[in-house]
Amino acid sequence: MYKIIKLFLRYLSQIFFIFLFIFFYYKTRFPIPEKLPLNFFFRIDPLASISTTLSTLHFNYLLWPSLLTILFLLILGNFFCWWVCPFGGIIDLINLILFRKKWKISIKIPNYIRKIRVFIFWGLILNSFIFIFLRIPNFFWFFDPYVILTRVFLFRDWFIIFIIIVVINILFLRFWCYTICPLGYFNYLIGVKLRNKIMKILK
Amino acid sequence: MKRREFLKILGIGSLFVFTGSKIKFKNKNLFIRPPGSIIEDDFIFKCIRCGECIKVCPSNCLKPVSIKYGLFEWGTPHIIPRESACLLCLSCSKVCPTGAIQKIKFEDIKIGTAKIDRERCLVWKYKKDCYVCMEYCPVSAIYKHKDGGPEVIPEVCKGCGQCEKNCPVIGESAIKVSNEGERRISLKKRR
Numbered sequence: 001m002y003k004i005i006k007l008f009l010r011y012l013s014q015i016f017f018i019f020l021f022i023f024f025y026y027k028t029r030f031p032i033p034e035k036l037p038l039n040f041f042f043r044i045d046p047l048a049s050i051s052t053t054l055s056t057l058h059f060n061y062l063l064w065p066s067l068l069t070i071l072f073l074l075i076l077g078n079f080f081c082w083w084v085c086p087f088g089g090i091i092d093l094i095n096l097i098l099f100r101k102k103w104k105i106s107i108k109i110p111n112y113i114r115k116i117r118v119f120i121f122w123g124l125i126l127n128s129f130i131f132i133f134l135r136i137p138n139f140f141w142f143f144d145p146y147v148i149l150t151r152v153f154l155f156r157d158w159f160i161i162f163i164i165i166v167v168i169n170i171l172f173l174r175f176w177c178y179t180i181c182p183l184g185y186f187n188y189l190i191g192v193k194l195r196n197k198i199m200k201i202l203k
Numbered sequence: 204m205k206r207r208e209f210l211k212i213l214g215i216g217s218l219f220v221f222t223g224s225k226i227k228f229k230n231k232n233l234f235i236r237p238p239g240s241i242i243e244d245d246f247i248f249k250c251i252r253c254g255e256c257i258k259v260c261p262s263n264c265l266k267p268v269s270i271k272y273g274l275f276e277w278g279t280p281h282i283i284p285r286e287s288a289c290l291l292c293l294s295c296s297k298v299c300p301t302g303a304i305q306k307i308k309f310e311d312i313k314i315g316t317a318k319i320d321r322e323r324c325l326v327w328k329y330k331k332d333c334y335v336c337m338e339y340c341p342v343s344a345i346y347k348h349k350d351g352g353p354e355v356i357p358e359v360c361k362g363c364g365q366c367e368k369n370c371p372v373i374g375e376s377a378i379k380v381s382n383e384g385e386r387r388i389s390l391k392k393r394r
Contacts, residue, residue: 025258028258028298029259029261030259030292030294032259038255038259038297038298039253039255039299039300042251042253042255048300049301051251052248052249052301055248055249056245058245058249058390060249060302061302062299062300062301062302063300063301063302119212122212138247138248141252141278144251147251150253150255150258151254154254154257154258155254
């Protein structure tokens with residue numbers, strides 16, 4: 001019973017954040033409503049702040065909400081991917097609408113494929129940092145779920161990429177999140193690994 | 204993490220960096236960036252290509268840079284004045300999440316400078332009574348020269364591109380905006 005309630009609440013939260021994302025996206029037009037934080041999802045993105053800070057050696061005050069995200073990850077665990085992320089939410093809801101469970105197509109993702117996101121994440125971090133000396137282009141934006149979601153509505157090419165991601169996610173459960181998403185891996189590192197270590201020390 | 208895993212990650216990470224370093228950095232700085240943009244070297248790394256500025260632009264003048272111009276600039280916003288001109292509304296600076304486009308005052312806007320091509324201009328070349336650029340300029344940076352043709356005051360021109368967009372000459376415009384003399388914001392730190 002507890003699990004069902006939790007699942008129900010999670011879907012509610014995901015729907016809320018998807019609508020929030022769409023609402024902010026819709027409101028991002030001229031004239032701008034001054035009071036609405038239209039770039040909320042980018043500002044709470046810790047990967048955006050790490051990547052831009054490392055590659056320019058300058059922390060922008062606009063990105064301070066991302067520090068709050070890290071703090072909440074430490075307190076609550078990896079809630080972000082499952083309760084907040086609109087990209088994960090869309091994937092989950094599509095699976096729910098298509099009755100993915102009834103189809104019984106649950107192809108397990110092998111562990112070595114899951115490691116791709118580890119390489120992507122560390123590659124991006126290293127890339128951002130080393131860039132200062134070598135002048136390497138930063139491809140962080142290519143893997144950021146919010147950037148993809150925003151660009152999906154703007155450009156046709158990105159819409160096709162999004163459709164491909166969604167289709168793959170129907171075949172493999174949350175393929176994007178488990179295999180590619182560097183933000184998901186960062187959340188896992190902070191919200192699970194680091195949190196567990198801190199909890200152990202505290203105990 | 205096991206030692207073997209760590210070494211694997213380190214190896215692939217360094218491969219990533221090595222291939223990246225082979226890509227030559229060509230900062231040609233040819234693009235007309237939105238008003239309030241920070242200096243080009245930092246801009247391409249502060250910009251996360253989220254597309255918020257492109258979405259909010261009321262005149263639809265901001266376009267993402269095509270991949271053919273290079274990997275560095277790919278996806279960053281720029282203005283193509285012939286297609287659509289900037290309204291100088293500064294909406295893009297209000298939505299930029301990373302501060303690649305910063306909030307500035309209207310007086311500080313300077314994204315480029317217009318220049319008249321006298322060989323193509325209807326007034327200069329064919330002595331026609333055109334002056335469309337003069338009429339469209341929002342800051343009155345174009346005046347009537349004593350010889351009859353329109354002329355730009357570079358100090359007053361903000362580079363919005365209204366003149367280029369509305370120039371009636373077919374094909375290439377007789378007045379072109381480049382990023383020459385643009386005013387960019389420095390992050391006050393040096394590497």
